[in-house]
Amino acid sequence: MNHELIWRNELRKLGGPALPERDLWPAIHARIAATPRRGRRWPALAAAAAAVLVVGGAGWLGWRARTPPATDAAPPAPLAWAQPELPALAAAAQDLDAASVQLQQALERRPDAVFLVGLLNRTNAQRMRLLRQEAKAR
Amino acid sequence: MDGAALSIDPPLAQPEAADAVPALVRRAAAGDVAAFEQLYRQHVGRLYGTILRLVGRDRARAEELTQEAFVRAWQKLASFRHESAFSTWLHRLGVNTALMDLRARRDDETTDDAALATAAGGAVPFCAGERADLERAVAALPPRARAVLVLHDVEGFKHEEIAAELGMAVGSSKAQLHRARGLLRRALGGAA
Numbered sequence: 001m002n003h004e005l006i007w008r009n010e011l012r013k014l015g016g017p018a019l020p021e022r023d024l025w026p027a028i029h030a031r032i033a034a035t036p037r038r039g040r041r042w043p044a045l046a047a048a049a050a051a052v053l054v055v056g057g058a059g060w061l062g063w064r065a066r067t068p069p070a071t072d073a074a075p076p077a078p079l080a081w082a083q084p085e086l087p088a089l090a091a092a093a094q095d096l097d098a099a100s101v102q103l104q105q106a107l108e109r110r111p112d113a114v115f116l117v118g119l120l121n122r123t124n125a126q127r128m129r130l131l132r133q134e135a136k137a138r
Numbered sequence: 139m140d141g142a143a144l145s146i147d148p149p150l151a152q153p154e155a156a157d158a159v160p161a162l163v164r165r166a167a168a169g170d171v172a173a174f175e176q177l178y179r180q181h182v183g184r185l186y187g188t189i190l191r192l193v194g195r196d197r198a199r200a201e202e203l204t205q206e207a208f209v210r211a212w213q214k215l216a217s218f219r220h221e222s223a224f225s226t227w228l229h230r231l232g233v234n235t236a237l238m239d240l241r242a243r244r245d246d247e248t249t250d251d252a253a254l255a256t257a258a259g260g261a262v263p264f265c266a267g268e269r270a271d272l273e274r275a276v277a278a279l280p281p282r283a284r285a286v287l288v289l290h291d292v293e294g295f296k297h298e299e300i301a302a303e304l305g306m307a308v309g310s311s312k313a314q315l316h317r318a319r320g321l322l323r324r325a326l327g328g329a330a
Contacts, residue, residue, distance in 0.1 A: 007319070010272055011291040017183030018190055021197060024205050025178055029171065031205070032212045086168055137167055137216045 081127055084134045096127045163224050167215040174215075178208055181225060185232040191288045192236040194277040203239055207232040233289070237303050240281055275325040279318050286311055287318035 081097065084090045103120040110116065159180075165173035185207060190200040211231055218227055276284060285304065289295040290311075295303075297311045304311065 008291060010269075011276075011287075013269065014191065014273060014276065014288075015292045016187055018187035019183060020186050020201050020204065022201070024182065024186075024201060024208070025175060028178065028205055028208045028212075029175070031209045032171065032174070035209065035213065136219060 082131060084130060086134055086137060089130055089134050089137075093127065093130055096123055096130065099123050100127070159224055160220065163215070163218065163220070166212070167218065174212055177224070177228075181228055182208075184225070185229060188229065188288075188293060189232055189236045191276065191292060192233070192240070192285055194279070194281070194284055195273065199239075203236050204232065207235040210235060233293070234303060237285060240285055241305065243281070271326060272322075275322050278325065279321055283314045283318035283321065286314040287322070290315050291319075 081093070084093050100120065100123050103116055103123060107116045107120065159177075162173045162177055166177055182204065186200060186204045189203050189207070190197065193199045193203065207228075211228055214231070218224065276287065279287060282304070286300055289300045289303070290297065297308050297315075300306075301308045301311045306314075
């Protein structure tokens with residue numbers, strides 16, 4: 001066998017597992033318990049949902065102050081979105097669903113309000129994104 | 139730096155059934171810390187072994203980086219898409235963690251032309267010797283040369299992958315490997 005082959009074989013043998021001298025898990029456990037996960041978009045989505053609520057809510061309240069309330073309109077049912085199982089996602093989904101219901105109520109009272117349609121579309125798009133995020137996480 | 143020989147152990151945990159690891163990964167990604175601990179127990183040996191070689195057998199540093207790698211894995215687990223095996227993903231993440239540390243230290247940035255010229259001679263043939271001699275010689279290499287040699291000759295990375303991980307040109311990776319092998323031959327030849 002030539003030297004190059006011996007060389008490569010010996011180096012390959014250096015690979016393999018080794019044990020740390022101490023158990024690293026307690027320190028890792030402490031760190032992951034204290035550190036929020038990165039790379040998730042829930043906070044951004046929750047912030048976006050909050051923004052939709054604030055803008056949509058403000059527009060709706062302003063319109064309601066000028067319009068007499070409807071007396072016989074049943075509250076609209078939320079769209080039948082699948083509910084995420086991940087806790088952080090589920091919370092964001094609840095915010096978005098609540099925003100969606102409020103926007104639909106506002107639209108029933110004022111069907112000509114284009115800005116409400118835009119807000120509802122954005123809310124639904126964010127809700128769809130939540131479901132995609134959950135699918136990716138699985 | 140630890141001068142003792144590496145303690146190479148048999149696999150640290152019994153391999154799980156093929157469908158058990160994805161299930162554990164999914165549970166851990168959903169926030170199940172106990173599942174993540176099982177993943178840690180299964181994979182710490184391989185990851186620590188690789189990092190230990192990359193950092194020249196500095197055990198304290200290897201432990202610190204292994205810990206960091208698992209914390210990063212926990213944080214990034216939600217973005218793991220199961221396109222590769224979890225072990226491959228984790229191993230890459232661990233290597234990347236160790237190389238980030240190497241890049242941050244930057245204590246071996248410039249290629250030593252004299253060392254390269256000497257290494258290029260290749261006059262000293264490889265002498266197998268003792269495994270411990272080889273481990274010590276690899277550990278004593280300059281950090282970047284050692285990283286390239288470990289990744290290429292021990293871990294089986296391609297030059298393109300090493301270049302991407304280390305932020306260098308493919309040609310530089312090849313030059314560092316040439317340099318590392320030459321220095322290793324000299325060290326082992328001198329010791330023999």
